[in-house]
Amino acid sequence: MRRYIEIPINIINIEGDGFHLVAEGLINNKKARFVVDTGASRTVFDKERILTFADDTEFSEKEGLSAGIGGTDISSFIFTIKELSFGDLKINNYQAVAMDLSNINNSYAMIKLPPIDGVLGGDLMKKYQAIINYKSKKMRLTPKY
Numbered sequence: 001m002r003r004y005i006e007i008p009i010n011i012i013n014i015e016g017d018g019f020h021l022v023a024e025g026l027i028n029n030k031k032a033r034f035v036v037d038t039g040a041s042r043t044v045f046d047k048e049r050i051l052t053f054a055d056d057t058e059f060s061e062k063e064g065l066s067a068g069i070g071g072t073d074i075s076s077f078i079f080t081i082k083e084l085s086f087g088d089l090k091i092n093n094y095q096a097v098a099m100d101l102s103n104i105n106n107s108y109a110m111i112k113l114p115p116i117d118g119v120l121g122g123d124l125m126k127k128y129q130a131i132i133n134y135k136s137k138k139m140r141l142t143p144k145y
Helices: 102-110 122-127
Strands: 005-013 019-027 030-036 044-046 077-086 089-099 118-120 131-133 138-141
Touching (some): 019 118
Antiparallel strands (some): 019 077, 044 118
């Protein structure tokens, strides 16, 4: 029996001089798109888009400012996701962080890419021992049994 799961990743060319890795997952059983960011210390969700996955989401403001994409300090909020999943990996009652990711989604819209719902960061990648295989375009995650 395999002790890990593999999820597909898409390698998206960003204007010819870089790329993003994008993985799909589920937030409360609804499809979601995530940028896989090995440099992000934490997994974060777009504060506006998360409402499409749970309209009863209650946010509490996180103390202090968080370093956002692009190095700016922005407010962040804590909330709970009932179920977050990537392939067969299911995470229940995930204490999540939301922030404004409109800068990423605006950039994506300019190059005709669909929006993202979150950034998969180092907290979950470390916990589930992520291994990214660029050749096979898959990310391996090892659930805790």
